[in-house]
Amino acid sequence: MRLLTWRLASKTENRLFRRGGSVGIVYKVIELAIVGAEEIEQALNEWTAAGWTFDSMQFAMRDGSKRPAMAFLAFTRKEETG
Numbered sequence: 001m002r003l004l005t006w007r008l009a010s011k012t013e014n015r016l017f018r019r020g021g022s023v024g025i026v027y028k029v030i031e032l033a034i035v036g037a038e039e040i041e042q043a044l045n046e047w048t049a050a051g052w053t054f055d056s057m058q059f060a061m062r063d064g065s066k067r068p069a070m071a072f073l074a075f076t077r078k079e080e081t082g
Contacts, residue, residue, distance in 0.1 A: 033070055035059065035071045056074045058072045
């Protein structure tokens with residue numbers, strides 16, 4: 001299985017400093033075993049409605065197949081720390 005990357009999400013924790021503390025970026029990765037337009041659309045709508053910002057999408061491909069075997073959706077959100 002090979003992994004196709006559209007945009008690689010940064011794995012480092014970014015911090016913005018504000019008065020009274022800092023804001024950290026938290027990452028969430030969703031795995032979809034059934035890869036279709038409806039499933040991707042449902043996951044995007046569900047997690048963005050919950051306050052997450054879509055960051056990237058990656059597909060895992062099987063050798064010899066043009067259809068993705070899995071999809072990974074990455075989301076981010078800022079959280080106040082300290």
